[in-house]
Amino acid sequence: MSEEKAPEQTRVISDREARFPKYRLVVTEGPDVGSTVQGAGEEIAIGTSDANDLVLADPAVSRHHIAIAPSARGLLLRDLGSTNGTTLNSVVVERAYLAPGVVIGVGGTKLRFEPGGGDARAALSKESRWGRALGASDAMRKIFAVLPKLAESDATILLEGETGTGKGLLASAIHEASPRAKGPFIVVDCGSIPPSLIESELFGHEKGSFTGASTLRIGAFEAGKGGTVFLDEIGELPLDMQPKLLRALEEKLVKRIGGNDQIKLDIRVIAATNRDLRSEINRGRFRSDVYYRLNTFRLRVPPLRERREDIAMLIAHFYEQLARGDTEPPAELIANLTKHDWPGNVRELRAAVERTVLLGDLEVWREITADPAAPAVAASPPPAFDVGVSFRAAKERAVAEWEREYVRTLIDHHGGNLSRAARAVRMDRNHLRELLVRHRIRVDDT
Numbered sequence: 428m429s430e431e432k433a434p435e436q437t438r439v440i441s442d443r444e445a446r447f448p449k450y451r452l453v454v455t456e457g458p459d460v461g462s463t464v465q466g467a468g469e470e471i472a473i474g475t476s477d478a479n480d481l482v483l484a485d486p487a488v489s490r491h492h493i494a495i496a497p498s499a500r501g502l503l504l505r506d507l508g509s510t511n512g513t514t515l516n517s518v519v520v521e522r523a524y525l526a527p528g529v530v531i532g533v534g535g536t537k538l539r540f541e542p543g544g545g546d547a548r549a550a551l552s553k554e555s556r557w558g559r560a561l562g563a564s565d566a567m568r569k570i571f572a573v574l575p576k577l578a579e580s581d582a583t584i585l586l587e588g589e590t591g592t593g594k595g596l597l598a599s600a601i602h603e604a605s606p607r608a609k610g611p612f613i614v615v616d617c618g619s620i621p622p623s624l625i626e627s628e629l630f631g632h633e634k635g636s637f638t639g640a641s642t643l644r645i646g647a648f649e650a651g652k653g654g655t656v657f658l659d660e661i662g663e664l665p666l667d668m669q670p671k672l673l674r675a676l677e678e679k680l681v682k683r684i685g686g687n688d689q690i691k692l693d694i695r696v697i698a699a700t701n702r703d704l705r706s707e708i709n710r711g712r713f714r715s716d717v718y719y720r721l722n723t724f725r726l727r728v729p730p731l732r733e734r735r736e737d738i739a740m741l742i743a744h745f746y747e748q749l750a751r752g753d754t755e756p757p758a759e760l761i762a763n764l765t766k767h768d769w770p771g772n773v774r775e776l777r778a779a780v781e782r783t784v785l786l787g788d789l790e791v792w793r794e795i796t797a798d799p800a801a802p803a804v805a806a807s808p809p810p811a812f813d814v815g816v817s818f819r820a821a822k823e824r825a826v827a828e829w830e831r832e833y834v835r836t837l838i839d840h841h842g843g844n845l846s847r848a849a850r851a852v853r854m855d856r857n858h859l860r861e862l863l864v865r866h867r868i869r870v871d872d873t
Contacts, residue, residue: 443553445565447497449543450525457536458484467547470496470727472705473533474507478719487511487534490715491705499566499733500524504531508706558600560593561744564734570597570726577724578604583676585661585721586699588728591772594699595659597728602655607695610654613647618660625668627684630675636685648681651694661721662702662713669714676720696721731769731776738765741773745780756780831866838863843870 447468454462464471464481471480474492483492489509495502502525506513514532515523525531531538552571555563562568577584578601586594595614602612620628631646647656658664664672675681679692698721707713731738739761746756760783769775837859841848845863849856863870 443551445549445551446546449545449547451541451543452538455537455539468497468549470494483536485534485536488536489709491709492533507703508709558603560596560600561740562737563740564736566729566734581695583721583723584697585725586728589730589772590701591774592728592730593773594728598657598697607654611651612654613651613656615647616659618663622665630681630683632684633686648692648694649690653693655695655697658698661698662700662704662707669717673717673720731772735765741776742780745777749781749784834862834866835868838870
């Protein structure tokens with residue numbers, strides 16, 4: 428998925444249908460022996476809550492215990508932070524791919540996984556973009572196929588996916604394709620607002636309603652009249668604010684802090700989270716009633732590692748935006764970048780392409796894509812100033828060289844002990860490890 432305006436040319440794909448093998452889960456032990464649930468191309472969830480596809484009566488099962496969904500590698504089972512855990516053939520697992528005949532244990536219940544025979548079919552968009560979002564993979568084209576109908580409705584949408592997958596871009600695209608497109612698109616980042624200010628941010632406040640309230644403030648819900656309010660990182664919303672959000676969503680009314688007047692809302696709400704809110708419910712950090720209200724339609728945005736066929740398209744798109752002339756990325760760059768898992772997803776991929784374009788040096792992007800297991804490269808002397816390159820490119824190069832030498836010296840000083848080196852300079856150990864990998868500096872104790 429792209430974070431910028433997509434090119435005018437859209438790849439048209441003739442295959443407009445995806446097929447998923449059918450399967451079923453049969454309860455073989457526990458209070459619900461004989462119960463079954465069918466699955467194929469959509470996620471199924473199992474637990475004691477009525478919101479699950481298979482509802483179990485076993486008191487040792489959590490409200491939201493496991494979820495099973497198709498992925499590029501097969502059917503993936505995930506434990507949703509359950510109290511008593513999940514087993515696969517008696518081995519405790521948090522995530523696992525399923526094979527025919529395996530036995531899943533949840534609480535005191537056992538379920539057998541069986542092929543169901545035949546395939547289920549899912550419509551795919553014939554195009555590789557929707558609005559500003561890009562993707563030729565089946566996973567993205569499946570999303571693109573349902574977005575037009577979602578955009579036409581006023582239904583609340585919950586977007587789930589890892590950081591950097593483009594949830595905000597999709598939310599904006601849905602708004603732009605909706606009847607509310609002429610109205611405002613208001614973004615509220617629930618993770619960046621101090622808890623003491625979140626109510627004012629959402630609902631507004633009257634002048635003098637609390638210390639520091641020197642003027643009247645219009646909240647996001649009121650300011651979004653006729654448009655869409657995007658609640659980003661909704662999983663970070665403080666627990667005591669969640670009932671107030673629920674009332675606003677249910678009643679379509681809000682009151683400013685310190686005010687008495689009820690303000691009628693005319694908004695469409697889209698929420699996004701990089702967490703699985705069902706796990707947060709199990710941990711007591713998110714209210715189930717708020718989740719059910721937000722979950723009118725849930726859409727999972729897959730990470731890049733599950734749609735590698737999109738990486739080359741995204742590289743070409745970003746390169747065209749950033750290169751300002753030579754719009755064809757080197758084939759070697761594409762070949763190397765497509766091998767990576769990109770834990771930061773589209774955002775991280777774009778940053779990598781931007782670094783190579785800005786620095787304008789093949790050696791730079793060879794370092795970005797280098798195999799961390801390869802022998803370390805000796806430090807090169809500081810480059811002479813080249814007034815023929817931009818200030819920004821020269822600065823990027825200088826910072827990279829300084830960073831490499833700093834980390835190398837730090838590790839040498841602490842005898843290769845990664846933990847000791849990180850503590851000495853008050854750096855997160857994982858970040859230091861990332862720097863070592865980036866600069867191809869090998870140490871024995873990592």
